Amino acid sequence: MGAVKSKRMPRAVREQQMMDAAVRTFGQRGYQAASMDEIADLAGVSKPLVYLYLNSKEDLFTACIRREARALIEAVRGGVRPDDPADRRLWGGLRAFFTHTAQNPDGWAVLHRQARTHGEPFAAEAAAMRKEIVALVTQLIAVAAREAHRDPSLPDREVAGLAEALVGAAESLAAWANATPGVSAKEAAATLMNFAWAGLGGLMEGRAWSPAGGSAQAPAPVSASV
Amino acid sequence: MGAVKSKRMPRAVREQQMMDAAVRTFGQRGYQAASMDEIADLAGVSKPLVYLYLNSKEDLFTACIRREARALIEAVRGGVRPDDPADRRLWGGLRAFFTHTAQNPDGWAVLHRQARTHGEPFAAEAAAMRKEIVALVTQLIAVAAREAHRDPSLPDREVAGLAEALVGAAESLAAWANATPGVSAKEAAATLMNFAWAGLGGLMEGRAWSPAGGSAQAPAPVSASV
Amino acid sequence: MGAVKSKRMPRAVREQQMMDAAVRTFGQRGYQAASMDEIADLAGVSKPLVYLYLNSKEDLFTACIRREARALIEAVRGGVRPDDPADRRLWGGLRAFFTHTAQNPDGWAVLHRQARTHGEPFAAEAAAMRKEIVALVTQLIAVAAREAHRDPSLPDREVAGLAEALVGAAESLAAWANATPGVSAKEAAATLMNFAWAGLGGLMEGRAWSPAGGSAQAPAPVSASV
Amino acid sequence: MGAVKSKRMPRAVREQQMMDAAVRTFGQRGYQAASMDEIADLAGVSKPLVYLYLNSKEDLFTACIRREARALIEAVRGGVRPDDPADRRLWGGLRAFFTHTAQNPDGWAVLHRQARTHGEPFAAEAAAMRKEIVALVTQLIAVAAREAHRDPSLPDREVAGLAEALVGAAESLAAWANATPGVSAKEAAATLMNFAWAGLGGLMEGRAWSPAGGSAQAPAPVSASV
DNA sequence: TATGAATGAGGATTCATTCAT
DNA sequence: AATGAATGAATCCTCATTCAT
Numbered sequence: 001m002g003a004v005k006s007k008r009m010p011r012a013v014r015e016q017q018m019m020d021a022a023v024r025t026f027g028q029r030g031y032q033a034a035s036m037d038e039i040a041d042l043a044g045v046s047k048p049l050v051y052l053y054l055n056s057k058e059d060l061f062t063a064c065i066r067r068e069a070r071a072l073i074e075a076v077r078g079g080v081r082p083d084d085p086a087d088r089r090l091w092g093g094l095r096a097f098f099t100h101t102a103q104n105p106d107g108w109a110v111l112h113r114q115a116r117t118h119g120e121p122f123a124a125e126a127a128a129m130r131k132e133i134v135a136l137v138t139q140l141i142a143v144a145a146r147e148a149h150r151d152p153s154l155p156d157r158e159v160a161g162l163a164e165a166l167v168g169a170a171e172s173l174a175a176w177a178n179a180t181p182g183v184s185a186k187e188a189a190a191t192l193m194n195f196a197w198a199g200l201g202g203l204m205e206g207r208a209w210s211p212a213g214g215s216a217q218a219p220a221p222v223s224a225s226v
Numbered sequence: 227m228g229a230v231k232s233k234r235m236p237r238a239v240r241e242q243q244m245m246d247a248a249v250r251t252f253g254q255r256g257y258q259a260a261s262m263d264e265i266a267d268l269a270g271v272s273k274p275l276v277y278l279y280l281n282s283k284e285d286l287f288t289a290c291i292r293r294e295a296r297a298l299i300e301a302v303r304g305g306v307r308p309d310d311p312a313d314r315r316l317w318g319g320l321r322a323f324f325t326h327t328a329q330n331p332d333g334w335a336v337l338h339r340q341a342r343t344h345g346e347p348f349a350a351e352a353a354a355m356r357k358e359i360v361a362l363v364t365q366l367i368a369v370a371a372r373e374a375h376r377d378p379s380l381p382d383r384e385v386a387g388l389a390e391a392l393v394g395a396a397e398s399l400a401a402w403a404n405a406t407p408g409v410s411a412k413e414a415a416a417t418l419m420n421f422a423w424a425g426l427g428g429l430m431e432g433r434a435w436s437p438a439g440g441s442a443q444a445p446a447p448v449s450a451s452v
Numbered sequence: 453m454g455a456v457k458s459k460r461m462p463r464a465v466r467e468q469q470m471m472d473a474a475v476r477t478f479g480q481r482g483y484q485a486a487s488m489d490e491i492a493d494l495a496g497v498s499k500p501l502v503y504l505y506l507n508s509k510e511d512l513f514t515a516c517i518r519r520e521a522r523a524l525i526e527a528v529r530g531g532v533r534p535d536d537p538a539d540r541r542l543w544g545g546l547r548a549f550f551t552h553t554a555q556n557p558d559g560w561a562v563l564h565r566q567a568r569t570h571g572e573p574f575a576a577e578a579a580a581m582r583k584e585i586v587a588l589v590t591q592l593i594a595v596a597a598r599e600a601h602r603d604p605s606l607p608d609r610e611v612a613g614l615a616e617a618l619v620g621a622a623e624s625l626a627a628w629a630n631a632t633p634g635v636s637a638k639e640a641a642a643t644l645m646n647f648a649w650a651g652l653g654g655l656m657e658g659r660a661w662s663p664a665g666g667s668a669q670a671p672a673p674v675s676a677s678v
Numbered sequence: 679m680g681a682v683k684s685k686r687m688p689r690a691v692r693e694q695q696m697m698d699a700a701v702r703t704f705g706q707r708g709y710q711a712a713s714m715d716e717i718a719d720l721a722g723v724s725k726p727l728v729y730l731y732l733n734s735k736e737d738l739f740t741a742c743i744r745r746e747a748r749a750l751i752e753a754v755r756g757g758v759r760p761d762d763p764a765d766r767r768l769w770g771g772l773r774a775f776f777t778h779t780a781q782n783p784d785g786w787a788v789l790h791r792q793a794r795t796h797g798e799p800f801a802a803e804a805a806a807m808r809k810e811i812v813a814l815v816t817q818l819i820a821v822a823a824r825e826a827h828r829d830p831s832l833p834d835r836e837v838a839g840l841a842e843a844l845v846g847a848a849e850s851l852a853a854w855a856n857a858t859p860g861v862s863a864k865e866a867a868a869t870l871m872n873f874a875w876a877g878l879g880g881l882m883e884g885r886a887w888s889p890a891g892g893s894a895q896a897p898a899p900v901s902a903s904v
Numbered sequence: 905t906a907t908g909a910a911t912g913a914g915g916a917t918t919c920a921t922t923c924a925t
Numbered sequence: 926a927a928t929g930a931a932t933g934a935a936t937c938c939t940c941a942t943t944c945a946t
Contacts, residue, residue: 008909008945030344032258036937046911051938087427117256117343141426148430157409161399161417162426168398169391176390183383191387199425200367200388201313201435204374209427234926262920272928274922283920460905482796484710488941498907500943509941539879569795570708593878600882609861613869614878616854617847624846625839635835643839651877652819652840653765653887656826661879686924686930713915724932729917910944916937923931 015053018043022054023064027106031061031118062125065115068107069129075100076133086144087209091193093136094170098185101174112171130167138163166196241279244269248280249290253332257287257344288351291341294333295355301326302359312370313435317419319362320396324411327400338397356393364389392422467505470495474506475516479558483513483570514577517567520559521581527552528585538596539661543645545588546622550637553626564623582619590615618648693731696721700732701742705784709739709796740803743793746785747807753778754811764822765887769871771814772848776863779852790849808845816841844874 021043025034036057040047054060079096080089101108115126141159154162169192177188197209247269251260262283266273280286305322306315327334341352367385380388395418403414423435473495477486488509492499506512531548532541553560567578593611606614621644629640649661699721703712714735718725732738757774758767779786793804819837832840847870855866875887 011909014909030258032256033345035935037935047937048912048939049910052910057937113343117339119256119259144426145430154429157406158417158420160406161402161409161414162421162429164398164402165395165418165421166426169395172390172394172397173387176387180383180386183387188387191384192391194384195388195391195422195425197425197427199421199423199428199435200370200392201423201433202425202428203380203388204371207427209425237926240926261918273920274929275927277921278927463905466905482710484708485797487939499941500908501906503942504906565795569791571711596878596882606881609858610869610872612858613851613854613861613866614873614881616850617870617873618878620850621843621847623850624842628839628842632835632838635839640839643836644843646836647840647843647877648873649877649879651873651875651880651887652822652844653875653885654877654880655832655840656823659879661877689930692930714917715915725916726918726933727931730931735916907946908944909946911940911942913940915939918936919932919934921932923929925928925930 011053014043014045014049018045018050018054018060019064019067022060023068023110024106026061026064026114027109031114031122036060058121061115061118061122064107064110065122065125065129068104068111069126071104071107072097072100072111073129073132076136080136086140086147087193087197090137090140090144090196091189093140094189094192095186097170098174098177098188102178102185105178108174112174134160134163134167137166141166166192169195237279240269240271240275244271244276244280244286245290245293248286249294249336250332252287252290252340253335257340257348284347287341287344287348290336291348291351291355294330294337295352297330297333298323298326298337299355299358302362306362312366312373313419313423316363316366316370316422317415319366320415320418321412323396324400324403324414328404328411331404334400338400360386360389360393363392367392392418395421463505466495466497466501470497470502470506470512471516471519474512475520475562476558478513478516478566479561483566483574488512510573513567513570513574516559516562517574517577517581520556520563521578523556523559524549524552524563525581525584528588532588538592538599539645539649542589542592542596542648543641545592546641546644547638549622550626550629550640554630554637557630560626564626586612586615586619589618593618618644621647689731692721692723692727696723696728696732696738697742697745700738701746701788702784704739704742704792705787709792709800714738736799739793739796739800742785742788743800743803743807746782746789747804749782749785750775750778750789751807751810754814758814764818764825765871765875768815768818768822768874769867771818772867772870773864775848776852776855776866780856780863783856786852790852812838812841812845815844819844844870847873 018039022034022039025039025042028034029038036047036050039060040050043050050060054063076093076096079092079094079099081092082089084092111126111129115122117123138159141154141162145154145159173188173192177183177185194203194209198207202208244265248260248265251265251268254260255264262273262276265286266276269276276286280289302319302322305318305320305325307318308315310318337352337355341348343349364385367380367388371380371385399414399418403409403411420429420435424433428434470491474486474491477491477494480486481490488499488502491512492502495502502512506515528545528548531544531546531551533544534541536544563578563581567574569575590611593606593614597606597611625640625644629635629637646655646661650659654660696717700712700717703717703720706712707716714725714728717738718728721728728738732741754771754774757770757772757777759770760767762770789804789807793800795801816837819832819840823832823837851866851870855861855863872881872887876885880886
């Protein structure tokens with residue numbers, strides 16, 4: 001048995017317990033390998049109750065994806081200060097992203113790994129979430145280009161590709177940070193910010209990005225002080 | 227039935243047929259959803275023969291991962307001209323990467339999506355391959371830093387993070403390029419090269435990377451001439 | 453939800469509502485396919501209340517069979533005028549039978565189809581009802597034979613067989629009449645009466661039965677004037 | 679375990695064994711109450727083999743219905759001598775019908791009871807079979823009417839109803855004969871033939887049908903000499 | 905009188921895997 | 926070199942039924 005049994009609770013509460021268990025199980029085992037038995041057990045309820053409330057394995061998984069997607073997007077949005085300049089907004093979003101994924105590894109696994117791997121309708125659900133994030137980043141880049149008085153601005157497809165690249169880099173670093181002991185969310189964010197803003201070429205020439213204010217001639221790239 | 231039946235062929239050939247079928251099936255359906263029945267059928271042989279040659283579903287999947295990993299790494303290695311300067315070497319590797327993944331979508335799906343999603347021992351296998359690529363990139367960056375007379379060079383962990391970010395960006399762009407009609411491997415490579423070398427900040431200031439030679443003051447970022 | 457909710461009603465009323473819902477559900481879905489959930493829902497009450505009043509699915513089904521059996525038998529009995537001659541009594545019973553089954557298709561399905569198909573103890577319950585009807589018919593035939601001064605009368609087993617045949621024919625025609633658009637209960641009864649009284653041979657020779665009075669040399673068989 | 683295990687037999691044989699077991703189980707328990715476990719067990723094979731060969735419970739049931747329907751129809755057809763006069767042809771069909779149903783009670787239960795009770799697509803399958811029989815009988819009656827120089831012949835719908843009634847009477851008598859000890863198929867056929875050909879009215883007047891030749895003034899109705 | 909919360913038990917179906925030839 | 930025949934072990938899901946209020 002998974003959780004301590006405390007019987008007779010209102011539906012809403014039980015549902016959250018079940019989804020917690022489901023996110024954990026799906027995140028660790030994968031969609032197919034996770035069995036409804038295990039989820040019910042971990043949630044401390046019987047299988048029929050899971051079906052009564054969440055309908056089917058598919059629906060349960062979809063519900064998990066949606067819940068975790070909402071949570072992640074809200075976290076990232078909450079990390080972006082609207083009045084900051086473009087680079088600071090990006091920096092805020094990245095920190096929120098790395099913090100959230102570090103604190104919700106199973107939820108992140110569900111979104112990033114499982115949902116995208118197990119075909120429709122899950123992939124579509126995860127893709128929608130990712131598209132929101134990419135759109136957010138795309139807009140950030142576009143605004144930054146405008147703020148930089150860059151004219152003519154970058155072509156749309158170029159910007160889309162850059163946003164894709166940035167998001168992919170973030171996803172990759174999230175896994176790296178979680179797997180590498182001692183790497184904090186802040187440090188991961190700093191590494192990515194350097195990379196994304198100054199580029200390798202810039203870093204080679206000592207042109208790192210600093211949270212203090214835009215691209216600087218600082219002698220060394222920003223590292224998070226752990 | 228999948229393939230035309232031509233009985234009695236040497237083992238090595240049959241094995242490749244089976245693995246072709248397996249890669250295709252695993253890549254499209256996923257590890258668990260793929261059934262040995264379907265694979266055998268697609269390979270045009272009976273199930274017992276698959277077991278005779280490949281032993282088990284797990285072994286078969288592992289064999290697929292290894293084969294595809296080898297192929298990808300060799301492709302990337304083959305794209306890097308040892309005598310080029312650092313940025314050109316990176317550029318060559320990226321082009322090879324995008325070309326290979328575009329031409330082997332199922333193999334790439336097996337490596338990038340399925341192997342990493344379905345737990346041990348597959349994740350380890352895929353991780354080893356990825357580590358090789360990251361190591362390659364890491365070394366590229368380190369050499370570049372040295373070539374740039376940058377002293378003291380970037381801290382190791384910083385470099386590791388940058389390599390992770392770069393590889394993640396590449397993975398993300400591979401999916402984007404494959405999903406976006408009209409985006410060639412070359413264009414994807416160019417977008418990433420701009421991003422990675424010049425950074426967003428550099429691009430804002432018009433400092434794009436060009437295949438012609440290092441970081442330049444080119445008025446517009448490189449786009450692949452399709 | 454099935455019915456409009458109006459809480460707190462006397463037990464007897466609620467019970468009838470539940471049985472109405474049950475007959476409908478059992479009749480349409482069958483005993484096993486009918487779920488207590490659906491019945492409760494259709495009755496507009498919660499499942500525990502169904503159990504409180506009707507005890508179990510088995511008991512509920514049995515109660516339905518009994519209620520519908522009573523109703524059918526009373527209908528048939530009510531259609532038989534005791535002072536009529538034998539053929540007229542039969543005619544009256546048949547008309548009542550066809551009318552009742554046409555008006556209670558679900559109840560008839562429960563009795564004729566479901567109860568007999570789902571083993572003990574239901575089959576016994578339905579058999580008892582049927583036996584009552586067969587007995588009624590048997591007696592009618594026996595009396596008719598006596599009235600016809602037939603001596604020695606038909607052997608008992610012969611009569612039993614004839615009654616079985618007649619009832620079976622009626623059951624079959626009930627389904628036919630309900631399924632064939634435009635066939636009224638009266639017409640079904642007329643067809644059967646012709647068949648049962650005059651026989652095919654009689655009909656071939658133009659010896660049809662007419663409600664007017666016994667076996668006649670009428671040129672054409674009786675058809676119900678719709 | 680049901681049957682003695684004799685392993686490794688050709689598919690066609692196994693399939694028949696399975697269908698034998700299925701007919702028996704479906705006939706006795708009913709469609710829903712029959713479990714695939716029980717059927718497999720009775721057939722002496724494992725469940726997966728049943729699924730491998732017969733696909734699903736639904737398909738298995740349908741296959742049973744079809745097989746039994748074919749068998750019954752062929753039996754009845756085989757009992758009708760084409761060169762006999764109409765009444766003799768009917769007599770032959772009835773005898774074949776009662777004989778077949780008496781010898782295949784489970785198959786008959788599947789057709790008459792289970793298939794018609796468990797909704798689509800089974801009911802349609804059984805209905806098709808029954809329609810064939812009814813059509814056969816309908817034609818017999820129509821020809822008889824023509825042979826009797828009856829002009830104008832009976833209206834079509836009248837004939838359809840008569841055929842329905844006759845078939846229903848036969849079905850009912852089949853159950854009665856099987857349930858009443860000592861009633862042979864021949865006797866059941868004789869009882870029905872009397873009823874159908876002479877009618878109750880005819881019987882009252884001593885006008886019974888005899889296999890010897892048409893409607894006669896025989897002093898007593900035909901009884902089968904067991 | 906009435907119900908929201910909860911479950912034990914069982915059933916259909918699938919799949920990786922092996923045996924005998 | 927190759928396969929038709931066969932199965933043990935799970936897994937998803939449903940349902941009649943009860944408990945606590």
